[in-house]
Amino acid sequence: MYLDFLGLRENPFSNTADPSFLYLSKKHREALSHMLYGIRERKGFVEITGEIGTGKTTLCKVLLRHLDPSTKSALILQPGLSELQLLQAVAQDFGLNPLSSNRLGLFTQLNQFLLDQAQRGQNIVVVIDEAQNLSLRVLEQIRMLSNLETDKEKLIQIVLVGQPQLRDKLRLPQLEQLCQRIGVRFHMTPLDIDEVRTYIDHRLRVAGADGSLEWTPEAVTEVFQCSRGVPRLINLICDRSLLACYVYQIKRVDAEIVRHSFQELSGQVLVA
Ligand SMILES: Nc1ncnc2c1ncn2[C@@H]1O[C@H](COP(=O)(O)OP(=O)(O)O)[C@@H](O)[C@H]1O
Ligand SMILES: [Mg+2]
The missing domain is CATH 3.40.50.300 (P-loop containing nucleotide triphosphate hydrolases)
Incomplete structure (x- = not known):
């Protein structure tokens, strides 16, 4: 349902060691x-x-x-x-x-x-x-x-x-x-901002993104800042942002959604 709405075949940001999602920065x-x-x-x-x-x-x-x-x-x-x-x-x-x-x-x-x-x-x-x-x-x-x-x-x-x-x-x-x-x-060391962008694009592509989901450059910058380029955190933040898109029924991830998702997560896993 969440995936259908966002035009994805599978979850792009699950924190598992699936080799098909590998991105060698x-x-x-x-x-x-x-x-x-x-x-x-x-x-x-x-x-x-x-x-x-x-x-x-x-x-x-x-x-x-x-x-x-x-x-x-x-x-x-x-x-x-x-x-x-x-x-x-x-x-x-x-x-x-x-x-x-x-x-x-x-x-x-x-x-x-x-x-x-x-x-x-x-x-x-x-x-x-x-x-x-x-x-x-x-x-x-x-x-x-x-x-x-x-x-x-x-x-x-x-x-x-x-x-x-x-x-x-x-x-x-x-x-x-x-x-x-x-x-x-x-x-x-963690990924730099260009690598974060490529990492996100790569995962969306592997997950079968049909192009209908927009990811603004500011959203990528926000993901980079919130995650400091650490892949595990990138996954958590991006996954939560996609969920927010589904909840609000929008197909555009912007900086505001990322920031909000990060704040929600901060109270839970990120401080652990
Ligand atoms: N090169 C990579 N390509 C794709 N995903 C990665 C990569 N490195 C890390 N990840 C993602 O980040 C998560 C955490 O990575 P992991 O290897 O468990 O980190 P560490 O062992 O350093 O704590 C993985 O489950 C995976 O989803
Ligand atoms: Mg480990």
Whole structure:
């Protein structure tokens, strides 16, 4: 009903990780190239940081689709794990049948797996999202896993993705050894105003917009200012603005509608 009225096939601004809505802005592309470079050149650790909602989890998933066939990957999305749980999760993602339920046994098994893969010319990557939540002990465990290397190269590449606190955490004196192994760093910034415009247009197009919905330039500026260019917030604000259009039975999003929608949201999610 809401979609019919606005001439859309599906919801353009739902906050899900639907790959068909992917828009790789310059920053997203840069972050992706840094990740791929670190992995291909076997740089050991890669650190990617960015504010909440800038697209980090989205990128982790995109990254896996860009890896070449000689790279095997594991993606850990919930890092609130113990050392053992982390090893289990990694082993499971690589399709290993855990031979041991203790940490040392599993660690040995994973090391053996890494050596086998290296002999076959395979590169191995573990991507860990929300890595700012990893405990110091788990980070230390990860460093030990990354210790394995031949004379020439690292056998496992580890991509740590997280909120800006990750940067501070990795610089703690206790983690000096790990910090020294970070070969690539990248900080994601939010979208600029031109990217916000393209982002909105892209999502409307993918959602099948038939052209009857007008989006004024001032409305785009307002979305940019209210969201600071953070995609998650852009989605929330734009979604609410479309709802307002439906409620008022108008097919034109202007600055006033965006501002009003943002104010309504501010009392709810945006301050959370
Ligand atoms: N490059 C992008 N293209 C399309 N949508 C994106 C992009 N980056 C983020 N989003 C949207 O913003 C939402 C939040 O992104 P997410 O990757 O979860 O951010 P983070 O992990 O940094 O908190 C996603 O659900 C998605 O809808
Ligand atoms: Mg995330």
